[in-house]
Amino acid sequence: MNRGPSFVRLIRYEAVEADLNREVMQRRSVTDELLEETESLQSRADEIELKVIATESLVERGERECQCLDGRSRFSDEHPTLSAAYTAKIRELEKTCQALKLQQKDVSNS
Numbered sequence: 001m002n003r004g005p006s007f008v009r010l011i012r013y014e015a016v017e018a019d020l021n022r023e024v025m026q027r028r029s030v031t032d033e034l035l036e037e038t039e040s041l042q043s044r045a046d047e048i049e050l051k052v053i054a055t056e057s058l059v060e061r062g063e064r065e066c067q068c069l070d071g072r073s074r075f076s077d078e079h080p081t082l083s084a085a086y087t088a089k090i091r092e093l094e095k096t097c098q099a100l101k102l103q104q105k106d107v108s109n110s
Helices: 005-070 082-109
Strands: none
Touching: 005 082
């Protein structure tokens, strides 16, 4: 049974179509992998950028504290250095904590 040239063309077309579909699937898979890797690398880059910003901030704060300790500048009108400002804030919080403990004791005794 001779199926003719159109049947042969159909078989060839289907073979080419199958090859193209495989190629598309492979490329889609590679594309998905690359997108996933790109997202991962972007996330890591964002983390590094945040660490750089935090480090720069710490360096600036350290430089400013050195200037304050050397007497070249003041942290604020109220506090000469950042350390002094932190110490004052810690004292304030400790006083608040003590006051709250006294209130808690009064409430539990009532």
